[in-house]
Every structure is written in C-alpha cells, then in structure tokens.
Amino acid sequence: MKLSKPRTKFYSCGIVYWQFLRDLLARSIHRGDDLTKFEAAAAEHFGSDHAVAVPMARVGIYLCLRYYLQAGQLVASSPYTLAEVINMIVCAGGTPRFVDIDRNNADLDPEKLSQCTDDNLGAILVTHLHGIPANIRPILEFAKSRGIPVIEDAAQSAGAMVDGRYVGTLGNAGVFSFGILKQLNSIYGGMVLTNDAALTAFLREELAKFAPVPVGTLAYKLAYLGRNHVLTSNPIFTLGTFPLLRHGALHGVGWINRLVTVETDLRLKHEIDDWYQHQLSASQARMLLRQLPDLEKHDQQRIRHGQAYLELLSDVPGLVLPKLPENCRATFAHFPVQVADPPNLLRWLNFYGQDVVIQHFANCAELDCFSKFRRDCPVAAEVANSMVLLPTYPDFGIHNVQRNSQIVRKYFGAGQPIFDGTNRLQLG
Numbered sequence: 001m002k003l004s005k006p007r008t009k010f011y012s013c014g015i016v017y018w019q020f021l022r023d024l025l026a027r028s029i030h031r032g033d034d035l036t037k038f039e040a041a042a043a044e045h046f047g048s049d050h051a052v053a054v055p056m057a058r059v060g061i062y063l064c065l066r067y068y069l070q071a072g073q074l075v076a077s078s079p080y081t082l083a084e085v086i087n088m089i090v091c092a093g094g095t096p097r098f099v100d101i102d103r104n105n106a107d108l109d110p111e112k113l114s115q116c117t118d119d120n121l122g123a124i125l126v127t128h129l130h131g132i133p134a135n136i137r138p139i140l141e142f143a144k145s146r147g148i149p150v151i152e153d154a155a156q157s158a159g160a161m162v163d164g165r166y167v168g169t170l171g172n173a174g175v176f177s178f179g180i181l182k183q184l185n186s187i188y189g190g191m192v193l194t195n196d197a198a199l200t201a202f203l204r205e206e207l208a209k210f211a212p213v214p215v216g217t218l219a220y221k222l223a224y225l226g227r228n229h230v231l232t233s234n235p236i237f238t239l240g241t242f243p244l245l246r247h248g249a250l251h252g253v254g255w256i257n258r259l260v261t262v263e264t265d266l267r268l269k270h271e272i273d274d275w276y277q278h279q280l281s282a283s284q285a286r287m288l289l290r291q292l293p294d295l296e297k298h299d300q301q302r303i304r305h306g307q308a309y310l311e312l313l314s315d316v317p318g319l320v321l322p323k324l325p326e327n328c329r330a331t332f333a334h335f336p337v338q339v340a341d342p343p344n345l346l347r348w349l350n351f352y353g354q355d356v357v358i359q360h361f362a363n364c365a366e367l368d369c370f371s372k373f374r375r376d377c378p379v380a381a382e383v384a385n386s387m388v389l390l391p392t393y394p395d396f397g398i399h400n401v402q403r404n405s406q407i408v409r410k411y412f413g414a415g416q417p418i419f420d421g422t423n424r425l426q427l428g
C-alpha cells in the first residue's frame with residue numbers, strides 16, 4: 001500500500017503528550033523553574049540579550065506595541081497576515097496602516113513602505129511568512145531614519161536568517177509562536193526576543209498580572225492536537241482522512257470541505273480576549289526545552305525540501321515561486337507557490353494522490369471588519385487569491401517533493417485545465 005502524506009504535520013507530538021501526562025500525574029504542571037531555563041536557552045540559541053515567554057505570539061505583538069506606541073499612532077503592516085494580528089494593533093491603541101507586499105516573498109515591500117509619509121507612524125510590524133525572510137535591511141534603514149521601532153513577526157520562521165543573524169533578532173523585538181502548527185510546539189505559547197532591557201521589564205510586569213494557565217485549558221487544547229494528529233497519521237490518513245478530503249474537493253461536497261476550512265474570527269476587536277491572558281506553564285517550558293536542540297535539524301530537512309522544489313519548478317511558466325532576498329536563509333515552513341486558480345490545482349493534486357493546502361490568509365486591507373483602515377493593496381489582493389502551500393515538513397520525504405513537483409509540472413504542461421472531477425478520465 002502506498003501511503004499518502006498529509007498537507008501539514010504536527011511537530012514533536014510525542015514530547016508534548018509525554019511531558020503533559022508525566023507532569024499531570026506528578027501534579028507538577030506549574031512546578032519548576034523551567035520557564036526561566038527555557039528563556040535563557042532560547043536567548044542563547046538565537047543570540048539575543050533577552051527572551052520572554054508569552055502565552056501566544058499575538059499577545060507578544062500586542063504587548064510590544066503597547067510598550068512602543070502612543071495612542072492613535074499608526075503601525076505599518078502587511079495586510080497579508082492573520083486578521084487577529086491586525087486586531088492586536090487596534091487593541092494596543094494603534095491604527096493599522098496597511099502597506100502592500102512584495103509578490104516575491106509575500107512580505108512587506110520596502111519600496112511601498114518608503115512611500116509612507118504619514119508623520120504619526122509609531123511602529124513597523126514586519127512579518128516573515130512561510131519561513132522566508134522579509135527584505136528587512138531597507139525596512140530597518142527606513143525605521144532608523146524615522147526613529148521608530150521595528151517588530152518582527154517570526155511566528156513561521158524560527159531558524160530563518162538574514163546576513164547570518166536569526167530573524168526575530170534584527171529589529172527592536174521579535175515574536176515567535178509555539179502553537180500546535182509551528183516548528184516548536186508547546187500546545188500554545190510564544191516568546192519575544194529583544195535587546196531592549198526596558199521592554200523586557202515592561203513585558204515581565206504585564207505578564208505578572210496574568211493568571212497561570214488552567215490545566216483544563218491545556219488538556220482541552222491537547223485533545224484537539226491529539227485528534228488532528230491521529231487523523232493525519234498513517235494508515236488512518238491514507239485509508240480514511242485523505243479519501244474523504246479528496247472526495248470533498250473533487251465533487252464539491254460542502255460539509256467535507258468545511259472540515260478543513262480555517263474559520264478566522266473576522267471581527268474588529270478593541271480588547272484582547274480573556275483567555276489570551278495566561279502565563280505559560282513550567283510543563284510547556286519543559287516541552288520547549290526538549291525541542292530546541294532539534295530545531296536546526298528540522299530546519300535543515302525543510303531547507304532541503306524547499307531547495308528541491310525551487311530547482312524542480314524553476315522553469316514552469318505561469319507559476320510564481322518565492323524569490324529570496326540576498327544573503328538570507330529561508331527555512332520553508334511550507335513551499336509557497338502562486339497560481340491562477342488554487343482550488344483547481346488542489347483538485348488536480350488530490351486526484352493524483354497528493355494532499356496540499358491553500359493559504360487561508362486574506363488581504364486584511366479589504367476585509368469588511370477593517371474597513372476603517374481600508375487601503376488599496378493590489379499585490380496582497382492578488383497573492384491572497386493565488387497562494388498554494390506545498391508541504392516541506394521533515395518526514396515528508398524528498399521523493400514526495402519530486403512527485404508533487406512532477407504533478408504540478410504536468411498541470412502547467414496540460415495548460416492548467418479546469419479540473420472538476422467530471423473530466424478526469426481523459427486527464428488521468
């Protein structure tokens with residue numbers, strides 16, 4: 001039996017279950033000084049003066065902005081990100097100032113930023129999407145000339161580098177996520193890296209006001225991870241999950257397709273949710289401490305897969321591949337490709353037995369909930385309608401990269417035929 005590989009994979013599940021169960025039985029979820037140990041290890045690993053563990057990346061962004069912003073100031077940001085990140089700007093008292101993105105890496109375009117002449121600009125939020133660094137050097141120069149801080153959203157890019165330095169350590173503060181879909185997985189969590197001692201003190205003061213995360217909340221999230229882990233594990237994935245998803249995609253079955261549709265909570269928020277306001281537990285820090293030594297190994301495996309996609313797909317006309325800024329290391333959380341009709345390519349790949357995911361980020365600059373901040377961002381609008389993410393995770397395997405690439409090439413070779421499952425006999 002040929003096993004199908006899922007679109008995404010959850011990292012380090014074994015470590016997470018084992019650590020949680022052990023700490024639960026020993027009643028030591030909150031016991032121990034491992035949070036401090038993890039912060040020291042992370043600061044050392046990434047080469048930053050301070051690391052502060054936060055409950056989620058978004059809370060890290062929120063707190064950093066609260067520290068740096070004066071009320072009503074603008075925050076320049078890419079509109080192509082999680083809507084909730086934009087909400088964090090508002091919750092921190094800022095006003096989003098959308099700046100269009102660079103088609104090559106789907107990150108903030110420094111050229112467009114340099115046209116930003118607003119004089120109440122208070123901060124720049126730079127996202128490094130998909131493990132591909134933003135072209136951050138000109139952004140840092142612009143920020144310096146204006147005397148404003150740069151906050152990096154490195155949630156998808158732990159291990160990526162620019163000029164030999166880790167992203168997340170290039171601006172005034174860098175924010176990482178340890179959610180279940182990220183390279184370091186502590187059920188949920190995040191951290192802020194910074195060399196700014198005053199910011200560090202502010203973060204610690206604010207975090208001290210949060211309550212320790214309830215064990216029940218962790219258990220609930222863990223059950224969700226466990227369910228998805230099982231559904232994406234073989235042979236269940238090959239025999240059950242994938243045939244179901246494939247059937248849903250090929251035949252347009254609404255209820256099946258909704259199972260994998262990410263429901264983003266698209267509403268404007270002025271205050272952060274209560275359940276965001278928790279301290280990470282010592283147990284989660286122990287999970288992270290055990291994963292940190294493998295981060296580089298996992299990065300290397302994804303880089304190998306990303307490089308292979310780049311080579312195998314480089315000469316396909318009509319396919320937009322990521323172009324990396326000079327002298328940087330991309331760690332390819334996924335391999336992003338832009339195509340005219342993502343659902344059609346998804347059906348094509350599904351038909352040939354390959355599972356992929358369509359990026360669900362919207363162009364926030366044109367969302368109804370952010371209509372007050374609306375701005376024309378034509379590149380983000382186009383990218384939001386064309387992004388497919390090919391898998392790169394460590395055990396995806398190079399032959400699956402080759403197979404995906406071959407099927408994508410075949411799709412373009414056949415002239416991107418409309419493929420809705422009715423004409424598959426001629427095409428197969």
Ligand SMILES: *Cc1c(COP(=O)(O)O)cnc(C)c1O
Nearest residue numbers: 056057058155156177178179190
């Ligand atoms: C996952 C993600 C976040 C949010 O991370 P949380 O830890 O869930 O808050 C923010 N930005 C980007 C780009 C992400 O991928």
